Amino acid sequence: MTVTPDIASLAASDRVAGTLYTDPGLFELEMDRIFHSTWVWVAHESEIPKAGDFKTTWVGRRPVIVSRDRRGGINVLLNRCRHRGASVCETPQGNGNGFTCPYHAWSYALDGTLRGIPYPEGYEDVVEKKDLPLHRLKVGTYAGMVFASFDHDIEPLEDFLGGARLWIDRFMKQGAGYPIKVQGEHKFRFQGNWKIQLENTTDWYHFPIVHRSWMSSVDAETASMLSIMTDETAVTHALGNGHSVSVSVAEHADLDVDDGTEKLQDRFGHIVEELSKDMPPEKVRRIVRSLHGAGFNLNLFPNIAMSMSFFRVLRPISVAETEIRHVALGLDGGPEIVNRERLRIHEHFQGPFGFGSPDDAEAWNRVQRGVAGGADMPILVNRGLGREKPNDFGQATSHATDETGMREAYAKWKRMMTDAK
Amino acid sequence: MPSDVADTAVVDSAVVDAELPLDDPRALAAVSLIWREAHLLDARRYEEWDGLWAEGGEYVVPIDREATDFASRLNLVYDDDRMRRMRIERLTGGFSIAAAAAARTVRSVSRFVVTGREEDALEVCSAQILVGYKREDTFVLAADVTHRIVFGADGPRISRKIVRLVNSEDTVTASGFLL
Numbered sequence: 046m047t048v049t050p051d052i053a054s055l056a057a058s059d060r061v062a063g064t065l066y067t068d069p070g071l072f073e074l075e076m077d078r079i080f081h082s083t084w085v086w087v088a089h090e091s092e093i094p095k096a097g098d099f100k101t102t103w104v105g106r107r108p109v110i111v112s113r114d115r116r117g118g119i120n121v122l123l124n125r126c127r128h129r130g131a132s133v134c135e136t137p138q139g140n141g142n143g144f145t146c147p148y149h150a151w152s153y154a155l156d157g158t159l160r161g162i163p164y165p166e167g168y169e170d171v172v173e174k175k176d177l178p179l180h181r182l183k184v185g186t187y188a189g190m191v192f193a194s195f196d197h198d199i200e201p202l203e204d205f206l207g208g209a210r211l212w213i214d215r216f217m218k219q220g221a222g223y224p225i226k227v228q229g230e231h232k233f234r235f236q237g238n239w240k241i242q243l244e245n246t247t248d249w250y251h252f253p254i255v256h257r258s259w260m261s262s263v264d265a266e267t268a269s270m271l272s273i274m275t276d277e278t279a280v281t282h283a284l285g286n287g288h289s290v291s292v293s294v295a296e297h298a299d300l301d302v303d304d305g306t307e308k309l310q311d312r313f314g315h316i317v318e319e320l321s322k323d324m325p326p327e328k329v330r331r332i333v334r335s336l337h338g339a340g341f342n343l344n345l346f347p348n349i350a351m352s353m354s355f356f357r358v359l360r361p362i363s364v365a366e367t368e369i370r371h372v373a374l375g376l377d378g379g380p381e382i383v384n385r386e387r388l389r390i391h392e393h394f395q396g397p398f399g400f401g402s403p404d405d406a407e408a409w410n411r412v413q414r415g416v417a418g419g420a421d422m423p424i425l426v427n428r429g430l431g432r433e434k435p436n437d438f439g440q441a442t443s444h445a446t447d448e449t450g451m452r453e454a455y456a457k458w459k460r461m462m463t464d465a466k
Numbered sequence: 467m468p469s470d471v472a473d474t475a476v477v478d479s480a481v482v483d484a485e486l487p488l489d490d491p492r493a494l495a496a497v498s499l500i501w502r503e504a505h506l507l508d509a510r511r512y513e514e515w516d517g518l519w520a521e522g523g524e525y526v527v528p529i530d531r532e533a534t535d536f537a538s539r540l541n542l543v544y545d546d547d548r549m550r551r552m553r554i555e556r557l558t559g560g561f562s563i564a565a566a567a568a569a570r571t572v573r574s575v576s577r578f579v580v581t582g583r584e585e586d587a588l589e590v591c592s593a594q595i596l597v598g599y600k601r602e603d604t605f606v607l608a609a610d611v612t613h614r615i616v617f618g619a620d621g622p623r624i625s626r627k628i629v630r631l632v633n634s635e636d637t638v639t640a641s642g643f644l645l
């Protein structure tokens with residue numbers, strides 16, 4: 046396919062056209078050229094720990110099943126029967142031997158192999174079962190994060206993640222010696238384009254404004270931990286391939302590093318007391334320092350963020366509607382009191398009744414409504430351009446409130462939208 | 467393997483054992499309180515709503531409709547007195563843009579059945595249908611609600627409220643109001 050010159054002109058390095066949020070034609074192209082081409086996050090391994098475990102989800106607008114087969118392998122299968130197209134599984138999460146289509150009972154194994162066709166006489170000399178497995182996506186995993194792609198020739202996942210791998214590794218350190226596990230999720234939709242949310246993950250500029258009600262509801266220590274506007278150590282890096290990271294709590298960027306000067310928050314006093322009954326003080330400290338998660342938001346293009354203590358998963362529904370899932374994380378095999386505290390922290394901010402998410406959703410909807418006011422007027426993502434500099438890795442770096450991450454995402458967007466195969 | 471597992475709601479089994487609401491003189495007082503609560507929530511009179519609660523009240527909107535141990539799992543709302551009062555502060559404090567643009571709501575609560583009795587308390591199950599309106603969009607939220615109403619010296623008070631949305635495990639649209 047040839048390069049579409051129109052698209053290139055819609056995204057400059059410091060601004061993008063408002064039509065990026067509103068043009069249904071662009072949305073269709075995004076599905077093909079981005080979501081149905083690149084690596085898209087589908088699961089965390091802890092969601093399907095055992096053979097036979099599965100979950101259903103989406104890659105772009107296509108329904109998929111993520112399953113763990115008998116050999117322990119992870120499969121990502123198109124949730125579409127090879128006979129006449131019915132979805133073969135509508136259970137969000139479960140365990141079984143495979144998937145049987147409800148319509149004419151073609152049955153598929155956990156790896157998608159077509160196992161059985163009822164009344165097969167009619168297919169003699171017509172259909173070979175081996176030719177009709179569920180369509181398989183390419184699967185890649187990194188640090189428990191499961192990604193899938195419809196493009197079997199795509200670059201290796203490790204290369205795609207590139208500079209983000211360091212931050213994924215750091216993110217997982219909030220397990221404090223335990224593996225990370227999924228503890229549930231909040232799910233909501235907002236009336237707005239998916240890229241509005243994509244921008245938001247590394248947008249610390251909005252935080253003290255939009256989240257003032259949350260800030261005023263937490264203890265002073267937590268509020269001061271996130272007083273980013275005046276914090277010189279709060280920086281954001283463009284990591285390449287559309288990925289970026291925005292550091293909010295520098296002393297928690299690498300949770301293994303502890304100079305011992307940080308005072309544990311008073312709000313966790315009851316946890317310190319409980320854990321100290323049968324745990325050495327260093328271990329208690331390591332766990333309690335990690336209770337708010339890692340001290341940064343990592344944004345992986347196009348659909349997953351690893352934000353402090355949770356995953357944010359983005360699913361485009363239409364040009365003006367997006368589904369968001371905020372996945373709560375805990376310590377697999379870790380102390381129950383810690384996992385419960387993490388659930389309460391998650392509930393406090395996230396979800397349709399959280400003290401944070403509804404305010405975000407309101408702001409994002411206002412963007413979608415506002416951009417209708419002028420298709421040719423740009424969205425400015427130029428904050429911090431004057432103070433952005435490369436770090437030691439050559440990554441564009443600026444203050445955490447700057448729009449470096451958005452510029453990185455839109456540069457990737459532009460490449461993918463114009464370099465289509 | 468069957469692809470679809472039928473939803474079985476916990477409240478259904480409770481309904482089987484249901485008794486008629488009015489055979490206990492306290493039932494009418496409990497239902498009146500629940501209606502008054504609905505009225506205050508639609509009117510966003512949250513401070514007065516707080517006054518309907520007994521000390522140590524538990525207000526839960528679970529995600530898992532079958533859950534009974536709420537503390538060990540993720541909920542939409544899991545409030546003790548302190549968290550509920552912070553929630554009221556958030557909705558009335560003027561700092562939340564979602565609260566400032568809250569959907570207008572009209573709810574009705576009905577299908578009352580008494581599902582539990584103690585010396586000083588009744589458990590009442592009901593159906594709540596809420597219609598909300600915000601910015602060109604009108605939407606419906608339906609829920610099975612369970613109240614535990616305690617009868618103390620100062621009259622009936624809510625000691626526990628559990629709101630099980632029909633769609634709690636799917637996306638939930640809610641903006642700046644309470645169930």
Ligand code: FES
Pocket residue numbers: 126127128129130131146147148149150151
């Ligand atoms: S559509 Fe699946 S078996 Fe016929």
Ligand SMILES: [Fe+2]
Pocket residue numbers: 245251252255256401405
């Ligand atoms: Fe936000």
